[in-house]
Amino acid sequence: xxxxxxxxxxxxxxxxGQISITGxxxxxxxxxxxxxSRMDLPFRLTELKLGYTMGDFDFMLNSAVEHRWGExxxxxxxxxxxxIWFPNWGEVKFGKQIHAWxxxxxxxxxxxxxxxxxxxxxxxGTDRKVGSLSAAMTVYWDDWQLEGVIIPDxxxxxxxxxxPDFPFQIPIExxxxxxxxxxxxxxxxxxxxxxxxxxGLSYFNxxxxxxxxxxxxxxxxxxxxxxxxxxxxxxxxxxxVTFIDDxxxxxxxxxxxxxxxxxxxxxxxxxxxAEYVQYVIQCEYRTASSFTIGAQLIGNHVLNAxxxxxxxxxxxxxxxxxxxxxPGLGTPFAMIAEQSLSIVGSxxxxxxxxxxxxxxxxxxxxxxxMIGVSAEYSFVENWxxxxxxxxxxxxxxxxxxxxxxxxxxxFQLQLAYRF
Amino acid sequence: MIRxxxxxxxxxxxVYPQDGIAIAKLVDERKVPQDIVSKTxxxxxxxxxxTRTSTILSKxxxxxxxxxxxxxxxxxxxxxxxxxxxxxDKADEMRMWLPAFKKVRRIASSKKGDSFMGSDLSYEDxxxxxxxxxxxxxxxxxxxxxxxxxxxxxxxxxxxxxxYSKHITWIEKETLxxxxxxxxxxxxxxxxxxxxxxxxxxxYNVISNIFVEDIQxxxxxxxxxxxxxxxxxxxxxxxxxxxxxxxxxx
Numbered sequence: 001x002x003x004x005x006x007x008x009x010x011x012x013x014x015x016x017g018q019i020s021i022t023g024x025x026x027x028x029x030x031x032x033x034x035x036x037s038r039m040d041l042p043f044r045l046t047e048l049k050l051g052y053t054m055g056d057f058d059f060m061l062n063s064a065v066e067h068r069w070g071e072x073x074x075x076x077x078x079x080x081x082x083x084i085w086f087p088n089w090g091e092v093k094f095g096k097q098i099h100a101w102x103x104x105x106x107x108x109x110x111x112x113x114x115x116x117x118x119x120x121x122x123x124x125g126t127d128r129k130v131g132s133l134s135a136a137m138t139v140y141w142d143d144w145q146l147e148g149v150i151i152p153d154x155x156x157x158x159x160x161x162x163x164p165d166f167p168f169q170i171p172i173e174x175x176x177x178x179x180x181x182x183x184x185x186x187x188x189x190x191x192x193x194x195x196x197x198x199x200g201l202s203y204f205n206x207x208x209x210x211x212x213x214x215x216x217x218x219x220x221x222x223x224x225x226x227x228x229x230x231x232x233x234x235x236x237x238x239x240x241v242t243f244i245d246d247x248x249x250x251x252x253x254x255x256x257x258x259x260x261x262x263x264x265x266x267x268x269x270x271x272x273x274a275e276y277v278q279y280v281i282q283c284e285y286r287t288a289s290s291f292t293i294g295a296q297l298i299g300n301h302v303l304n305a306x307x308x309x310x311x312x313x314x315x316x317x318x319x320x321x322x323x324x325x326x327p328g329l330g331t332p333f334a335m336i337a338e339q340s341l342s343i344v345g346s347x348x349x350x351x352x353x354x355x356x357x358x359x360x361x362x363x364x365x366x367x368x369x370m371i372g373v374s375a376e377y378s379f380v381e382n383w384x385x386x387x388x389x390x391x392x393x394x395x396x397x398x399x400x401x402x403x404x405x406x407x408x409x410x411f412q413l414q415l416a417y418r419f
Numbered sequence: 420m421i422r423x424x425x426x427x428x429x430x431x432x433x434v435y436p437q438d439g440i441a442i443a444k445l446v447d448e449r450k451v452p453q454d455i456v457s458k459t460x461x462x463x464x465x466x467x468x469x470t471r472t473s474t475i476l477s478k479x480x481x482x483x484x485x486x487x488x489x490x491x492x493x494x495x496x497x498x499x500x501x502x503x504x505x506x507x508d509k510a511d512e513m514r515m516w517l518p519a520f521k522k523v524r525r526i527a528s529s530k531k532g533d534s535f536m537g538s539d540l541s542y543e544d545x546x547x548x549x550x551x552x553x554x555x556x557x558x559x560x561x562x563x564x565x566x567x568x569x570x571x572x573x574x575x576x577x578x579x580x581x582x583y584s585k586h587i588t589w590i591e592k593e594t595l596x597x598x599x600x601x602x603x604x605x606x607x608x609x610x611x612x613x614x615x616x617x618x619x620x621x622x623y624n625v626i627s628n629i630f631v632e633d634i635q636x637x638x639x640x641x642x643x644x645x646x647x648x649x650x651x652x653x654x655x656x657x658x659x660x661x662x663x664x665x666x667x668x669x
Binding site (some may be wrong): 018020022053058084086088090091098099100105124125126127138140145193195196198241243246248286288290348350351352353381382418419 | 463465469471493494495497498509510512517519520521522525526527528532533534537582638656659660661664665666
């Protein structure tokens with residue numbers, strides 16, 4: 001009798017919950033500008049987001065089917081599966097999830113809780129992130145918010161190895177990564193409002209998301225074994241949103257300290273200690289005719305780097321300095337150029353049926369730029385046609401990042417149904 | 420007898436005040452619900468007759484000075500939420516929850532002329548008009564749909580940087596509810612025509628329909644408030660950022 005009662009109660013609870021289903025179906029084709037050949041990179045063919053609300057709890061599921069035209073292969077990706085509890089004082093989240101820190105619209109140096117999916121680097125928002133098992137708690141009181149996140153396992157960036165159509169070729173695919181003794185990562189964030197401004201402080205303690213060469217060991221005199229892994233990195237972040245007349249300013253900066261703290265006695269152990277700063281300053285303005293323009297100044301400055309590293313040119317050990325140090329955490333765009341300027345604009349027309357966007361990314365260090373334009377038109381409710389062109393231009397120097405991207409210049413066509 | 424005459428004079432001066440500010444004060448002091456909850460359908464119609472419909476759950480209190488909205492439809496807007504808190508001593512706060520970005524985005528309250536979610540309503544149209552931020556002039560009375568109306572010319576003071584040069588508002592004398600309004604751009608040209616319908620609910624007059632026509636863009640927005648509930652006991656704590664992230668169950 002008691003079991004029946006419990007079953008009845010549970011059934012009622014489930015029935016009286018609220019289900020939310022959203023998603024999209026969006027076949028996409030990507031073609032080179034140079035010869036109109038199709039680029040064989042994966043894209044998300046379908047996305048499905050399920051939400052179930054019961055009392056103070058929300059259960060969230062976010063999945064996608066990743067498809068590749070070349071091999072006509074699909075794979076299901078469970079991107080997020082988590083539960084949120086909404087007590088009066090805040091929220092508690094647990095499960096595989098994507099966190100979004102930072103105040104700027106992308107390229108956030110303080111948003112380091114999740115790894116990046118390099119296959120989807122050019123998608124906006126959380127679409128470019130990889131979910132990780134984590135627990136988060138946010139407490140709200142008056143104008144203050146305090147959030148704490150714990151991530152028990154380190155999740156690295158998803159890197160595209162052996163992908164001829166990907167713009168950057170990664171020279172080495174490590175066969176294994178060195179084991180991390182303590183892979184627990186955590187972050188804290190405090191946010192408040194002062195007058196017309198929002199100000200936030202953050203702290204992250206974890207490991208790089210991109211791998212580094214940590215040392216070299218030897219099997220014998222002629223066989224060497226490179227050791228790859230993820231450096232320990234901490235990030236102190238500061239962010240702010242404020243308004244100057246009709247201009248909105250969103251700014252954030254991260255101060256990174258990183259070191260190779262593996263306790264190993266390899267043949268060569270590359271001691272590494274470095275400090276660097278990444279920042280993004282975003283200004284946005286909306287004209288009277290609802291045309292939105294924005295600019296982002298994105299920067300990455302290595303303040304100090306000491307230790308050893310491996311020089312691919314000489315195939316030997318060399319001294320680490322601010323020029324040959326590569327950050328393993330932070331916004332990937334800050335790693336393309338030391339300082340770059342991104343200018344974006346958007347305009348909606350015909351009752352938001354047509355959305356036009358443009359973006360221009362200029363490398364301020366050396367010659368190089370990316371020009372992108374896109375148009376999305378909704379011809380029937382929930383159906384969209386999307387077309388975009390991205391053009392990269394370097395300076396003829398093969399070492400120039402934008403030069404390496406030139407062959408990645410492409411146009412993309414997409415038909416989307418959103419529900 | 421003298422007392423009766425005096426009472427009559429006082430009453431008539433209340434019912435038929437002489438100047439614009441007195442009428443505006445009466446409108447401002449009108450009995451309003453502590454809070455209002457409604458499910459609103461927003462129908463946008465462009466110059467070619469093409470329409471777009473959104474459904475919004477709205478909760479407000481203190482005569483709309485605190486408002487939270489959740490978009491329920493269409494699919495690409497579902498989950499987007501908007502919070503507005505008006506302050507007397509500092510700039511108003513406006514925040515939007517963008518589920519695709521998992522971020523609450525603070526937006527500028529100074530851009531009053533921006534369209535609210537593509538509609539013909541600007542953020543300024545959605546904000547209460549403070550008595551001391553406008554100048555009120557009474558024009559000749561008028562009759563709209565057999566309803567006797569006061570007609571006020573409302574001119575925003577320069578310091579509030581309004582996107583309008585003036586409004587002409589028709590206020591029904593019996594209920595002190597605005598039923599028509601014309602808003603003029605800074606060049607003095609007619610920009611918007613607004614029609615308000617209201618219904619009586621629990622002793623209050625509550626707006627149930629708003630029709631806004633942007634004359635210059637030949638575009639219109641119709642808001643139909645359904646499932647209206649008043650004085651349902653909303654708590655101040657509802658109007659917080661954390662509540663943007665979750666569609667309420669009712």
